Amino acid sequence: MTAVDEIPDDVVVEILARLPVKSLLRFRCVCKLWRSIISDSSFIELHRTLSFTRAGGNLLLLCFPSVAHWPWRLLFYIDHSEEEGRCNAFRNDFSLSGFSECINGLICQDDPQPQVCNLSTKERVILPTTAMDFPKWIQTSSHCSLRFEPRNNTYKILRTWKVYWSSLVWSPRFEIFTLGSNTWRSLIPESNISVLGHRHSVCVGGTMYWNNLREKNVVAFDVAEERLRLVPSPCRTIHSAIVQLDGRVAMVNYHGLVDGGDSMRVWVQEDDRNGNWSMEKKIVFPSIWRDVKRGMPSFCHLIFETTHGAELVKPEMYGVGCPPSVCNYVESLVSLREIINPNNS
Amino acid sequence: MAFTKKVTLKSSDGELFIIDRAVALQSRTIQYVLEDTNPVDAIIPVPAVDARTLSKVLEYCKKHLIDLNTDFEDYSKWDKDFVDAEVWMLYDLIMAADYLHIPPLIDLICDKIASMFKGQTPDKIREIFNIDNDFSKEEEEDFKKKSGWAFK
Numbered sequence: 001m002t003a004v005d006e007i008p009d010d011v012v013v014e015i016l017a018r019l020p021v022k023s024l025l026r027f028r029c030v031c032k033l034w035r036s037i038i039s040d041s042s043f044i045e046l047h048r049t050l051s052f053t054r055a056g057g058n059l060l061l062l063c064f065p066s067v068a069h070w071p072w073r074l075l076f077y078i079d080h081s082e083e084e085g086r087c088n089a090f091r092n093d094f095s096l097s098g099f100s101e102c103i104n105g106l107i108c109q110d111d112p113q114p115q116v117c118n119l120s121t122k123e124r125v126i127l128p129t130t131a132m133d134f135p136k137w138i139q140t141s142s143h144c145s146l147r148f149e150p151r152n153n154t155y156k157i158l159r160t161w162k163v164y165w166s167s168l169v170w171s172p173r174f175e176i177f178t179l180g181s182n183t184w185r186s187l188i189p190e191s192n193i194s195v196l197g198h199r200h201s202v203c204v205g206g207t208m209y210w211n212n213l214r215e216k217n218v219v220a221f222d223v224a225e226e227r228l229r230l231v232p233s234p235c236r237t238i239h240s241a242i243v244q245l246d247g248r249v250a251m252v253n254y255h256g257l258v259d260g261g262d263s264m265r266v267w268v269q270e271d272d273r274n275g276n277w278s279m280e281k282k283i284v285f286p287s288i289w290r291d292v293k294r295g296m297p298s299f300c301h302l303i304f305e306t307t308h309g310a311e312l313v314k315p316e317m318y319g320v321g322c323p324p325s326v327c328n329y330v331e332s333l334v335s336l337r338e339i340i341n342p343n344n345s
Numbered sequence: 346m347a348f349t350k351k352v353t354l355k356s357s358d359g360e361l362f363i364i365d366r367a368v369a370l371q372s373r374t375i376q377y378v379l380e381d382t383n384p385v386d387a388i389i390p391v392p393a394v395d396a397r398t399l400s401k402v403l404e405y406c407k408k409h410l411i412d413l414n415t416d417f418e419d420y421s422k423w424d425k426d427f428v429d430a431e432v433w434m435l436y437d438l439i440m441a442a443d444y445l446h447i448p449p450l451i452d453l454i455c456d457k458i459a460s461m462f463k464g465q466t467p468d469k470i471r472e473i474f475n476i477d478n479d480f481s482k483e484e485e486e487d488f489k490k491k492s493g494w495a496f497k
Contacts, residue, residue: 006475007436007474008440008443010443011439011440011443011455014451014455015455015458015459015462016459017455018455018456018459019459019462019463020463022495023462023463023464023465023495025492025495026466026467026492026495026496027462027467027470028488029467029480029484029485029488029489030467030470030471030474030476030478031471031476031477031478031479031480032479032480034476121492122492122494
């Protein structure tokens with residue numbers, strides 16, 4: 001390559017915004033100007049937007065929980081921009097299991113202690129253990145999820161606990177952490193709220209939703225107000241999944257599929273406060289469904305894409321003891337150090 | 346018919362290019378000139394771009410005229426060959442695309458340059474861009490210590 005003269009700054013920005021995070025971490029030490037471009041918040045935002053479509057910028061993370069006799073937790077990523085969809089293992093720097101959804105390149109997890117990581121820059125922040133005062137003999141389990149609140153430009157972590165008073169009896173507890181603060185804060189819900197659906201929550205317009213499994217309603221958590229409340233569900237929450245559809249909350253009821261039928265129903269939430277849902281559609285499955293169901297091990301999940309004509313694919317994941325957690329991951333330069341110490345960067 | 350109208354462009358080194366108006370309109374800079382002044386048979390000067398680069402840019406514009414018979418696949422193969430060039434040629438092209446304001450061409454070339462730079466060392470990048478290293482030895486060591494994995 002031969003040298004070129006004076007390239008304008010806006011062209012430099014356009015080129016740098018198309019590079020993987022790993023290259024940018026190296027190119028920060030090209031010169032002071034490049035370092036300031038790469039650290040600039042509007043550049044970080046542009047880079048993240050382009051990462052959605054850049055080859056290698058948008059990954060699918062698969063994490064297999066620990067299996068008995070096999071102590072390793074594995075995190076795979078699939079680069080679906082490549083034709084073959086290569087599957088690579090992350091180096092074992094992060095022992096991730098049951099991670100949250102990816103928010104601006106950050107994910108949080110709860111094991112072995114609560115932490116937030118940027119997988120692209122390999123930056124990690126360990127959070128305080130808990131503010132809960134559990135007796136030593138008590139068994140607990142917890143799950144964390146990370147949310148971004150644009151109004152105050154803050155990241156919050158909601159953590160739900162299951163506190164086992166005996167092997168069968170447990171009660172839920174809630175706490176919240178603002179990234180940059182020092183302590184967890186306890187949350188007291190207004191009514192009887194289940195934590196079971198938290199792992200499968202969705203976030204729409206600053207509110208998280210998950211199924212309140214035992215009841216016919218949905219848990220809503222307003223991230224800014226930090227308020228837990230219940231909204232009515234359009235159907236029984238058993239055999240239902242809460243999803244996001246065109247930026248709105250939708251409920252998919254697949255009871256029909258489990259019950260020997262061949263259809264599922266979808267409702268879309270019209271109004272959060274009054275709990276109005278409109279019937280979106282009834283989805284009838286092709287006849288192949290019955291054959292697929294017969295040969296499907298109970299632990300397998302069916303994944304199908306509607307964009308390519310709603311084709312059902314028989315899963316080929318035999319031999320894996322438990323379903324992996326799957327999430328979409330988009331590369332980002334977002335700096336945890338700056339979130340925690342905004343004035344000291 | 347608007348489609349058969351011709352426009353004449355003049356490069357920095359004085360060469361004239363007579364092209365279809367529709368081809369020229371892909372450049373927003375030229376589009377503004379044509380909307381503002383609507384020159385009839387006038388020559389539009391392009392002082393920032395030399396003849397060799399301008400002919401290459403126009404080659405791109407001709408190919409990318411909306412043609413319902415060409416599908417997306419054809420474009421991506423053609424585009425790939427189009428940017429298969431030396432870095433100095435890409436540099437001239439991006440300066441021209443920036444001046445003429447042709448966003449899809451800017452995207453195409455930036456993607457290509459980024460893919461060429463992806464695995465390079467900071468030293469090599471400084472060499473290509475003629476950039477002076479204004480960091481001290483200690484500062485440079487500090488970078489490598491903080492994110493050493495990125496340098497492997």
